[in-house]
Amino acid sequence: MARFLLKRLWDSLWVLFLLGTLTFFMARFVPGGPFDQECNLSKTTLRNLAQFYGYDKPLFQQYVDYFSHLMKGDFGPSMRYAGHSVNQLLKECIPVSLELGFWAMLISFLLGGTCGIVCAIYHNRFLDKFFMLLCLLCLSFPTFVLGPIIIWFFVLKLNCGQAIGWETWSDRILPTLTLACMYSGYIARLMRTSCLDVLHQSFIKTAYAKGLSRFRVLFFHVLKNALSPVLTYMGPATAAIMSGSLVIESLFQIPGAGSLFISAVTQRDTSLLLGTVLYFAFLILLMNFLVDIAVGFCNPKQRLKS
Amino acid sequence: MKWHLFILTAIGLVCFLGPLFYSQDYHTQNLLLGAQAPSVQHIFGTDILGRDLLARWMYGGRISILIGLGAGLIAVGIGLGIGSIAGFVGGNVDRCFMRLIDILYPLPFTLLIILIMALTGRHLWMLVVVMGCVKWLTMARIIRNRVMALKASTFVECSYCMGQKPLKIWWKHILPNLISLMLVYGTLLIPNIILEEAFISFLGLGVQPPLSSWGVLILDGARFMEEYPWLLLIPGCFFSLTLCSLNALGDHLRDRLEKTS
Numbered sequence: 001m002a003r004f005l006l007k008r009l010w011d012s013l014w015v016l017f018l019l020g021t022l023t024f025f026m027a028r029f030v031p032g033g034p035f036d037q038e039c040n041l042s043k044t045t046l047r048n049l050a051q052f053y054g055y056d057k058p059l060f061q062q063y064v065d066y067f068s069h070l071m072k073g074d075f076g077p078s079m080r081y082a083g084h085s086v087n088q089l090l091k092e093c094i095p096v097s098l099e100l101g102f103w104a105m106l107i108s109f110l111l112g113g114t115c116g117i118v119c120a121i122y123h124n125r126f127l128d129k130f131f132m133l134l135c136l137l138c139l140s141f142p143t144f145v146l147g148p149i150i151i152w153f154f155v156l157k158l159n160c161g162q163a164i165g166w167e168t169w170s171d172r173i174l175p176t177l178t179l180a181c182m183y184s185g186y187i188a189r190l191m192r193t194s195c196l197d198v199l200h201q202s203f204i205k206t207a208y209a210k211g212l213s214r215f216r217v218l219f220f221h222v223l224k225n226a227l228s229p230v231l232t233y234m235g236p237a238t239a240a241i242m243s244g245s246l247v248i249e250s251l252f253q254i255p256g257a258g259s260l261f262i263s264a265v266t267q268r269d270t271s272l273l274l275g276t277v278l279y280f281a282f283l284i285l286l287m288n289f290l291v292d293i294a295v296g297f298c299n300p301k302q303r304l305k306s
Numbered sequence: 307m308k309w310h311l312f313i314l315t316a317i318g319l320v321c322f323l324g325p326l327f328y329s330q331d332y333h334t335q336n337l338l339l340g341a342q343a344p345s346v347q348h349i350f351g352t353d354i355l356g357r358d359l360l361a362r363w364m365y366g367g368r369i370s371i372l373i374g375l376g377a378g379l380i381a382v383g384i385g386l387g388i389g390s391i392a393g394f395v396g397g398n399v400d401r402c403f404m405r406l407i408d409i410l411y412p413l414p415f416t417l418l419i420i421l422i423m424a425l426t427g428r429h430l431w432m433l434v435v436v437m438g439c440v441k442w443l444t445m446a447r448i449i450r451n452r453v454m455a456l457k458a459s460t461f462v463e464c465s466y467c468m469g470q471k472p473l474k475i476w477w478k479h480i481l482p483n484l485i486s487l488m489l490v491y492g493t494l495l496i497p498n499i500i501l502e503e504a505f506i507s508f509l510g511l512g513v514q515p516p517l518s519s520w521g522v523l524i525l526d527g528a529r530f531m532e533e534y535p536w537l538l539l540i541p542g543c544f545f546s547l548t549l550c551s552l553n554a555l556g557d558h559l560r561d562r563l564e565k566t567s
Contacts, residue, residue: 011409019413026425140550142501144508144521145542148528152539156532235412243416247508251528261417262509265424277421280414288412 001296008292012285016278020070023277024063027270053079053271066274075275079268086275089260094279096166097256100248101241103172104179108237112184113230116191117223120199131188138185143244147178147251166254175252179244183237190233194226228299235288242280308558310551317548321367330358332365333516344536351536353526363541366518373434373519374500380438381499382492385445386484392446393453394476400450407443415440416502423511433512437499445491452487456480486563494556497549504545520545 053076057065069076075086115135119128141149154160154174165171198204199222207217242258249258257276264272325332330348336356344351350359392403422436456462457480465475500520506512507521508528515522520541527538 012412015409015413022418023421026421136550136553139553140546142505142549144505144528145524145546148524148531148538149542152531152535239412239414239416242414243505246416246420247505250509265420265511273421277414277417280417281412284412284414 004296005289005292008289012289015285016281019281020067020274020278021063023274024066024270027268027273028059028062053077066271070278075278076271078272079270081269081272086272089272090257090275090279093255093257093260096254097245097249097258100166100172100175100179100245100254100256101238103176104183104241104245105234105237107176107180108184108187108241109230109234111180112187113191115184115188116230117195117218119188119192120195120222120226121218123196123199128192132192135185135188138181138188142182143178144247144251146181147247150174150178151251164253166252166256171252175248175254179241179248182244183240187230187233187237191226191230194229195222198222198225224298228295231291231294231298234291235284238287239284242283308555310554310558313547313551314555317367317544317551318371321364321371324364325361328361328364330361332357332361332518343534344540350540351534353537354530354534359523359537359540362518362523363520363544366513366520366523366541369430369513369517369519370500370503370521373430373437373503374496376434377437377441377499377503378492378496380435381441381495382445382488384439384442385449386488388442389446389449390453390476390480390484393450394457394472394480396454396457403446404450407447411443416505419502419506420509420511423506428511428514430513430517433503433506437502441495441499445488445495448487448491449484452484453480456483490556490560490564493552493559497552497556500552501549520548 066076073087075090078084078086078089081089115131119131122128151174204217204221207221208214212221245256246258246262248254249256250262253259257279260272261276261280263269264276334357336352339352339356342348342352342356348358348360350363353359353362388403392400419433419436419440423433426432462475462479465479470478503512503519504521504524507519508525510525513519513522523541524538524545527534527541531538
């Protein structure tokens with residue numbers, strides 16, 4: 001297990017490095033720089049700007065400089081938010097995004113998980129069919145369709161709550177629910193399939209034959225074994241919720257890392273771009289790593305296999 | 307006929323044949339008309355610039371469907387190639403490819419697509435190619451596993467014993483057995499790609515005006531939903547209906563063709 005985890009850690013470092021390099025060169029090689037949209041800058045100003053951000057050095061030198069700063073945890077100064085460092089901007093935005101993502105993840109896992117278990121218990125009966133239809137509906141309403149419709153209906157028509165900001169707890173309800181909707185559908189389906197797989201195995205029959213209560217069998221025998229595919233999905237779910245939060249943050253005007261990334265992309269703010277991309281990649285890799293550990297605890301076979 | 311197949315055929319026919327019979331144009335603006343609610347003349351109404359929404363929806367549908375099919379084909383092609391090589395050759399080649407897929411798997415590809423689109427000028431073909439090049443990972447894994455299982459089966463072994471060449475074995479015995487697998491996972495991939503395209507267009511980085519796609523229409527609708535809700539509700543609901551039918555079709559095909567896997 002330890003060897004497997006170390007290998008994973010090594011892979012993750014490579015991914016971060018590759019992604020950073022790729023983004024760095026992609027942002028530099030395409031025509032147009034961060035200062036092109038500024039109108040009427042004199043030659044001297046441009047030269048000073050380039051000098052300040054190290055743009056006048058050879059490309060490889062810039063690359064080495066950037067990564068040596070990165071090793072010390074310094075993302076450099078932002079190019080469009082004058083006077084702010086990328087570290088500062090990220091520090092302000094990350095807690096908001098993390099909170100949004102955390103609630104959405106929690107809701108989708110609780111809701112989807114429960115739904116999946118109920119479906120597996122009442123397999124092929126009314127409740128199962130009803131929830132599966134609901135899941136198909138959830139899957140068909142991605143965040144960028146559901147978000148505007150929810151704002152239109154709840155905020156503009158019914159006048160309950162407001163669609164902007166991230167101050168009070170009531171601001172958090174609509175965005176998190178919108179974000180969680182689609183992924184709870186995925187998780188419910190996943191949970192249903194893996195529960196059904198376990199329910200058909202003979203050790204469940206044995207457990208019932210021993211006279212264990214239904215509750216005990218479901219929670220200690222079925223759930224423990226059915227959980228690992230769902231846990232494995234948490235890695236991709238982080239990535240999915242993160243890209244969903246790009247839409248949610250721009251729709252509900254939440255000052256999070258997603259809107260920071262969008263503004264960095266559209267305004268060609270190279271250092272901010274690198275900072276946000278590396279942050280997102282780090283988050284996904286961290287989640288995958290934690291999932292590996294969790295699955296190892298849940299499933300001894302996985303431990304032995306590696 | 308199943309309901310999902312019926313809806314998909316109807317939407318496909320309307321998108322591809324509809325513009326031949328429909329008198330309205332997708333890019334002619336009529337600022338005096340402005341945004342009109344659905345009526346007999348404009349069945350879906352008109353948008354803020356007075357353009358007919360049904361015409362825009364049909365042309366946008368063409369682009370969205372073609373992007374889905376194009377990128378889906380590219381992804382299935384790459385997945386088939388790499389999965390076949392890894393599974394059929396085996397050994398170190400297999401290990402290399404599988405390791406590559408393991409490393410690529412957790413990359414935040416949506417961010418990369420957004421990045422590439424924003425930096426390279428938002429060409430339509432670029433979107434298709436990039437999306438196709440990104441979505442093959444799962445496909446390659448599934449195909450590789452199936453190829454390995456097939457390679458170990460008796461009829462392939464017999465064919466080897468009778469002196470058949472490996473490439474011919476792949477072509478005659480392995481490829482036909484992969485078709486249903488490709489069909490099922492290709493069908494499940496297409497809604498995924500259409501979703502991604504609409505997502506990127508929604509952020510304003512995909513299909514550019516005056517062209518439209520379903521994502522562009524939803525974005526336009528979301529901007530003016532307070533005054534003109536039909537601009538959001540009509541494209542949004544039809545988009546969800548399409549996704550729903552595609553997903554249901556994929557599930558149906560999987561249950562029929564690939565129940566065991």
